[in-house]
Amino acid sequence: MSEAMPLKGKPVADGIKSRVVEKVNSWRSKGVEPRIDTILVAGDPASAYYADSKAKAAAKLNIAFHLHEFPESVTEDALLSTIRELNEDPVVHGIMLELPLPSHVSTSTLSAALSPYKDVDGLSPANRLAVVTGEPGLYPATPLACIQLAKHYGYELSGKNVVLVGRGKTVGLPLMHLLLRENATVTVCHSRTPDIGSHLRRADLAFVAVGRAGLVTLGMVHPNLVVIDAGMNETQSGKMVGDVAPDVANGVAAMSPTPGGVGTVTTAQLFANLMHAIELQKREHGEA
Numbered sequence: 001m002s003e004a005m006p007l008k009g010k011p012v013a014d015g016i017k018s019r020v021v022e023k024v025n026s027w028r029s030k031g032v033e034p035r036i037d038t039i040l041v042a043g044d045p046a047s048a049y050y051a052d053s054k055a056k057a058a059a060k061l062n063i064a065f066h067l068h069e070f071p072e073s074v075t076e077d078a079l080l081s082t083i084r085e086l087n088e089d090p091v092v093h094g095i096m097l098e099l100p101l102p103s104h105v106s107t108s109t110l111s112a113a114l115s116p117y118k119d120v121d122g123l124s125p126a127n128r129l130a131v132v133t134g135e136p137g138l139y140p141a142t143p144l145a146c147i148q149l150a151k152h153y154g155y156e157l158s159g160k161n162v163v164l165v166g167r168g169k170t171v172g173l174p175l176m177h178l179l180l181r182e183n184a185t186v187t188v189c190h191s192r193t194p195d196i197g198s199h200l201r202r203a204d205l206a207f208v209a210v211g212r213a214g215l216v217t218l219g220m221v222h223p224n225l226v227v228i229d230a231g232m233n234e235t236q237s238g239k240m241v242g243d244v245a246p247d248v249a250n251g252v253a254a255m256s257p258t259p260g261g262v263g264t265v266t267t268a269q270l271f272a273n274l275m276h277a278i279e280l281q282k283r284e285h286g287e288a
């Protein structure tokens, strides 16, 4: 058995970042300093890690990054008023709400408060609807990253049988709409699907976004399958692993690694969304 081609995220992310840098330079030459603000509530170590990696990526891209940190006991009202202030502040172009939030605050109330023009991870109702209808908007970064990864490595989606495992609000559901718009024939598997392998064995490509380490196993796949794994799970030893068991690489044509696959592209895509957000804001104010 030969090992699958690794669909590494770095070359895809590098391409996205170099286009972002061109746009950053262009905005700076017009006196606009691209800026993203992140709201981080204590209590979830992974969120703190992601916020830190965004700060580092922003610094490399010459993008201003502001972190708004809150204790776990923060009230929903305090978070809402921060979001409203950032919405109104013309020097802020993008707002990231790090999820998950503590259970006493409503993620949907806070998401709904985000200006759709600054909501760089596509959480607000207007942007969620835009993904469904194909209207212009800010689409969530991870589903966009999944599509970019497949396309970068030359995998055509139009007319292909694509199996999506997971129908979560952040990844699976928006990805389903993006795949349909790419003219893929999409089958969506979820927690009530009795035999996921029966679908994967007939698929050309599989996208997996569940949040269960090792959910997809070698017995479920076939040698021509292309697998893109968006899952991010932390093992007891603190290692990040995907939803697809590592030995699946011995039984498929190509597979994205975790870490170093979808997540790497997602971080870059978030800044591409920020560039798009600036364009939308300038257009909204008749300045572009």
Ligand code: NAP
Pocket: 142, 165, 166, 167, 168, 169, 170, 171, 172, 189, 190, 191, 192, 193, 209, 210, 211, 212, 215, 230, 231, 232, 233, 262, 263, 264, 266, 267
């Ligand atoms: P989510 O909202 O919790 O959704 C999980 C989905 O998986 C649900 O549709 C659920 O089915 C399905 N599921 C659960 N157990 C299953 C099983 N045993 N068999 C089949 N399907 C099952 O998750 P999410 O927020 O969309 O995130 C999905 C994954 O993507 C997570 O690992 C997350 O960490 C990762 N993620 C990665 C990035 C990145 O940058 N790479 C970014 C965001 C998220 P039901 O609908 O039936 O409950």
